[in-house]
Amino acid sequence: MNKKGFTLIELLIVIGILAILTAAVVIVLNPAELLKQSRDSQRMTDLDAMKNAIALFLADEKTFTANGSVVTGNCYVYPAGVALNCGGRHGAKTTTAVQSTVVTGGGWIPLNLTAISSGSPLSALPIDPTNNTTYFYSFSGDTTQLTFELDAFLESTKYASKMVNDGGNLNSATTGFYEVGNSPGLAI
Secondary structure, three states: OOOOOOOHHHHHHHHHHHHHHHHHHHHHHOHHHHHHHHHHHHHHHHHHHHHHHHHHHHHHHOOOOOOEOOOOOEEEEOOOOOOOOHHHOOOOOEEEEOOOOOOEOOOOOOEEHHHOOOOOOOOOOOOOOOOOOOOOOEEEEEOOOOEEEEEEOOOOOOOHHHHHOOOOOOOOOOOOOEEEEOOHHHOO
C-alpha cells in the first residue's frame, strides 16, 4: 500500500515557515508607516502647489488685498468649526477657519487665484489627507511685506527631517512643522 500525501509534521513545518515569512514581511514593509509616508508625500506636493500658485498671484497682482482679503495677524485653516489656534504654527495669530476649497477668494486661503492673468493654477484648494486638529494646512501672510507661509505637520519617520531642514523657524522633528513660502526664515 503506497499512500501519497503530507504528514502532519510536514504541514506544521510549512505553516511555521509561512508564519515566519509573513511576520518578516510585515516588519520590513510596515504598512502603517507606508501609509504615513504616502500622506506626507501628498502634503509636501500640496504645499508646493499652493506655494507656486500664491507666488504667481503675487507676481501678477503685486498685493494680497486687490483680489483677496488676507489680513496680517490672521492664520487661515480649512476645518471651519474646529477650535484651532493654528497649532502654534504662526505665533499668536487669530485663526480664521473656512470650510471651502474654492479659488475665487472665498476659500480657506482668501485669495482670488482666478485673478491671475493666466488663470488659476489650482482648480480647488487642497486640504490635508487626514484633516483633523493635528494634521491640517495653515496659511499666513503679511500684506505689507508681501510674504507668506504655508505649514503642515508630517507624521512619518522618513520625512521627519523635512521639518528640520525646510529653512523654517519651527524646526523640530517631533514638534516642528513643514514650512514653505517666501518669508525669510519662514517666521510668519
